[in-house]
Amino acid sequence: MAPLPDNAALRALKGGHVNDASDDAAIDDTDDVVDDEFADLARTLSAKRREGKEKGRENRIQEIVPFPFAPNIRPLGISDLKSVIALENAAFPDPNHRATPEKFEYRLTMCPELSLGIFCTVVPSLAKGFDIETFATAHTVETDRADQAKSVLLAHIVATASNSKTVQDSDMAIPSDWRTSRTKDVHKGHVEGGNTICLHSLAVSPKLQGCGLGKLAMKSFMQQMKGLGTERVALICQDYLVSYYERFGFKHAGKSKAEFGGGGWHDMVFDLPTSLATSGPAQSSK
Template sequence: MNLGTPIQCSALSELGSFLRPLSVTDVDSCVIVESAFSESERCSEEKFRYRLSQTPELSIGLFINDGGNDRLIGHVIGNRISGGRVTEGSILMPENWRTLAHNKAFIEDGQVIGNDPNGTAIAVHSVAISPEYQGKGVGKAMVAAYIQYIKDAKISAECIMLIAHDYLVRFYESTGFENCGNSHCQFAGGGWFDLASFLIVPGFCIY
């Protein structure tokens, strides 16, 4: 997919919708969309700035034409991880990220914090849709488009991983993800499931 790629979704057919990679200039809009989550699960403004500075190619935004202006109504935000599943460390952000080289991992207590430049998998940390567009197939279309975007852009990765609550497992399975079981991640109280979309070798992320 290239800049301004149309999205196939009937609920958005008359709204001039399109997808494009995100950058730090989109941080404020991402914060607004992210407010759809409970406060304990939201990505902060600083963390958005970190992720969109480190791995902008792994994040896309869904926009509509709103009175002549492009408005973000959904996003998928990712970074790189090593190993098979999303870790609590990968969800965090190095305190010194502004002075940390992009090609250098920050390791604390034996685990990589935030983006792992040498990671062979993609961890999606946020899939968000503005409330007024939820329940209309928009999220499903966006997630499916994200998987296709990663493939079309020839981004090197064995799989795309994410964690989800039990009530969202079927949703992600409908977009091509596989349920890998209970997650060890205790972010925001735990209770998550690991899901994977395999890009190269099926089963790579399961251990």
């Protein structure tokens, strides 16, 4: 296969012209042809770059872990609760910035479709002493599988829905009687049908941070939320993470009024295209 042209070659193609004596006597459609070829090549190069970045991320992770890395992305469920808690505790050294076990239990019970986990199948004999915080709480892939492989959580996102445009303290709270009450407290916690998704936790195993798992989780989560037809995704973060979330397309909406964990948060909002938003989602803020 011939090598793909570089950026200089693309520019040359875009600006090139066929020198032909018949040019003056005929309708010149050269520009249209060149534009089409340029667009096709640009798309091909863009796809190659994306593929290269994906492989680069996987290669970085594979250099760290002794077992094959093949990520499996899926919504979380209540059966993942122990792994979610273990990962949260490992990813957030400050206990004040973590969601409590009860909050995770509430969120994974009330709205598991607003969560996401990146898992990897790990065979214990191949782990070779590589200690992952969630290995002990991971479930076996198949109960009778000879190699006792486990599906291990490496990164997660957990969220709820709200009618507020930014994350409020009430969005991070949970009703005290949520396990027994038949009526829903619309002033605390998850609001079914809310048009704002409040992203409460983005956590990545500390041993795999900096390898692109956070980006993979966020990209997958945003696609998942677009499919639900929500209007926006909102979160709060400390000032040093504002630029991090801006790279994902979030807009800085100023200082947050939320006082969770001692305050000092900033509001970040990602407005989804109007054409994708409907009446609301189908049936590190915390």
